[in-house]
Amino acid sequence: MTTFSDLGLSQKVLSAVTDAGYTVPTPIQAGAIPFALQRRDICGIAQTGTGKTASFVLPMLTLLENGRARARMPRTLILEPTRELAAQVAENFEKYGKNHKLNVALLIGGVSFEEQNRKLERGADVLICTPGRLLDHCERGKLLMTGVEILVIDEADRMLDMGFIPDIERIAKMIPFTRQTLFFSATMPPEIQKLADRFLQNPERIEVAPPSSTAKTVTQRLVAVPNKDYEKRSRLRDLIRAQGDLKNGIIFCNRKKDVADLFRSLERHGFSVGALHGDMDQRSRTNMLAGFKDNQITLLVASDVAARGLDIPDVSHVFNFDIPIHAEDYVHRIGRTGRAGRSGAAFTLVAKSDAKYLDAIEKLIDQKIEWLDGDLSALPAPTEGEDEGRGRRGTREKGDRERGDRGKGRERRAGHKSEAKTEHTNPVEAEEIEVARMEPVASERKVDRRPSPGNRNARPNPANDDQRERRRNHYRDHDDGPTPVGFGDEIPAFMLIVANAKS
DNA sequence: AAAAAAC
Numbered sequence: 267m268t269t270f271s272d273l274g275l276s277q278k279v280l281s282a283v284t285d286a287g288y289t290v291p292t293p294i295q296a297g298a299i300p301f302a303l304q305r306r307d308i309c310g311i312a313q314t315g316t317g318k319t320a321s322f323v324l325p326m327l328t329l330l331e332n333g334r335a336r337a338r339m340p341r342t343l344i345l346e347p348t349r350e351l352a353a354q355v356a357e358n359f360e361k362y363g364k365n366h367k368l369n370v371a372l373l374i375g376g377v378s379f380e381e382q383n384r385k386l387e388r389g390a391d392v393l394i395c396t397p398g399r400l401l402d403h404c405e406r407g408k409l410l411m412t413g414v415e416i417l418v419i420d421e422a423d424r425m426l427d428m429g430f431i432p433d434i435e436r437i438a439k440m441i442p443f444t445r446q447t448l449f450f451s452a453t454m455p456p457e458i459q460k461l462a463d464r465f466l467q468n469p470e471r472i473e474v475a476p477p478s479s480t481a482k483t484v485t486q487r488l489v490a491v492p493n494k495d496y497e498k499r500s501r502l503r504d505l506i507r508a509q510g511d512l513k514n515g516i517i518f519c520n521r522k523k524d525v526a527d528l529f530r531s532l533e534r535h536g537f538s539v540g541a542l543h544g545d546m547d548q549r550s551r552t553n554m555l556a557g558f559k560d561n562q563i564t565l566l567v568a569s570d571v572a573a574r575g576l577d578i579p580d581v582s583h584v585f586n587f588d589i590p591i592h593a594e595d596y597v598h599r600i601g602r603t604g605r606a607g608r609s610g611a612a613f614t615l616v617a618k619s620d621a622k623y624l625d626a627i628e629k630l631i632d633q634k635i636e637w638l639d640g641d642l643s644a645l646p647a648p649t650e651g652e653d654e655g656r657g658r659r660g661t662r663e664k665g666d667r668e669r670g671d672r673g674k675g676r677e678r679r680a681g682h683k684s685e686a687k688t689e690h691t692n693p694v695e696a697e698e699i700e701v702a703r704m705e706p707v708a709s710e711r712k713v714d715r716r717p718s719p720g721n722r723n724a725r726p727n728p729a730n731d732d733q734r735e736r737r738r739n740h741y742r743d744h745d746d747g748p749t750p751v752g753f754g755d756e757i758p759a760f761m762l763i764v765a766n767a768k769s
Numbered sequence: 770a771a772a773a774a775a776c
Contacts (some may be wrong), residue, residue, distance in 0.1 A: 350774065375775055398775040405775095428774045520771055544773055570772055591770060 273299040276328040277366035283324065286361060292317030299325050302448060307469040309462050310450040314575040315476050315601060322418050322448050323358045326392070329416065330368055335389035339413035345434060348553060349374040349548065351575045352394050359392055368392060376548030377401045383408060387684060394613050397433035399613035403429065404440065412438035419465065422451035423458050426572060431461065477520060484604035485611045487638040488624070493617045499531050502587060506537070507564070515583030516692070517567045520662045528587060529567040543569035564644060573598040580603055586614040589623045593630040609646050609699045618642050
């Protein structure tokens with residue numbers, strides 16, 4: 267059997283790998299590392315969860331041991347589609363590079379230029395970037411790409427989806443032809459293959475099967491829900507409470523606005539919850555993800571920014587509040603659970619109008635997913651207009667039954683009890699009020715938050731989103747009051763990677 | 770019907 271010591275990695279790297287508890291490489295690692303060490307170009311077809319990151323981090327560390335970086339002339343460059351993925355790769359360099367004295371610079375948007383500039387001045391051995399911020403640095407003349415020996419293009423198919431390819435081409439043009447290029451993609455459709463042909467020279471192609479663990483260890487269920495958001499939220503709460511074995515869970519929505527709305531709704535109902543989407547300020551994004559990883563937050567409401575690649579080892583549940591529009595996103599989302607052979611559960615809320623998306627998913631994964639209790643035909647007939655209590659029929663019964671048996675997911679924050687328990691005889695009305703109130707200003711936070719008749723009919727005004735976001739940031743930065751995430755003086759190591767220069 | 774990414 268192949269072990270890490272058979273791959274040609276340096277002693278420093280091997281000892282860090284051993285310390286991390288690994289002895290046997292994954293197929294992509296065993297396949298790619300020897301060729302990477304020979305300075306060959308690589309075309310790796312591998313999904314996240316296959317150990318892909320280490321398959322380029324480890325040989326890069328070994329290759330970087332000879333030589334030293336000069337100011338503003340990075341020696342290697344890694345491109346990632348999202349800030350979170352970039353930060354994750356940086357963490358890998360910390361972990362496996364602990365015996366090296368390498369300068370690793372994380373160049374991502376949403377944080378200040380100062381720290382990044384300092385690192386570039388000092389000379390970076392490794393640059394890990396999202397494309398926009400890298401180009402920004404280049405345009406400011408802070409960066410000379412002529413010394414780059416190794417270029418890594420990660421998640422190429424996703425870069426394509428996200429329209430990053432022109433940026434990638436611009437960046438690649440600045441890097442000498444003599445470089446080594448490591449190219450990774452989860453899939454290889456013709457478009458990506460053409461791209462690979464442009465970037466790579468005589469590449470070694472390594473293809474590994476997608477991790478089969480998901481299909482085997484994740485219990486997938488569909489939950490028929492009415493179309494209305496408040497009814498879906500109510501059903502979701504019942505579902506979460508019914509999970510006896512919920513350790514933590516990610517709840518996916520299709521839109522950023524719905525992430526924000528559902529987050530506030532769950533927060534108001536007393537759940538331990540965070541949110542993650544691309545319009546949040548980077549500080550909150552970092553905090554939320556770190557809090558979730560540290561188990562300070564039980565539930566994370568997220569957009570598809572969290573669907574792919576994020577390595578959170580132990581997620582017990584995935585909830586699709588919205589069914590994904592693109593079937594392949596379903597696979598990525600549920601791939602957040604059941605990792606490393608653990609068991610996981612994935613629930614997808616399905617409304618009548620979602621039928622065609624469900625068909626596409628079942629076709630893609632080539633299996634029928636079981637309904638939790640009753641399929642779409644069990645739903646009450648759709649109605650027009652509002653009448654009392656309508657629509658919760660079918661969910662209320664179950665909700666009431668389970669109300670006495672709350673899962674671990676329900677964690678009420680001290681001091682918020684009375685707010686979370688506001689009484690309403692009419693569930694529709696209760697939810698309306700909740701939505702109207704979901705964005706308290708700091709000053710309101712400490713005063714009486716019980717609904718007053720005056721704002722019963724108030725609706726959130728989308729035009730105020732910016733203003734509300736600013737207020738929210740203000741609140742997060744300056745208010746010491748209860749919030750769903752807070753580290754006090756405990757700054758997670760994850761944040762320090764972004765915030766502090768490594769000495 | 771969306772999301773992601775620079776200021």
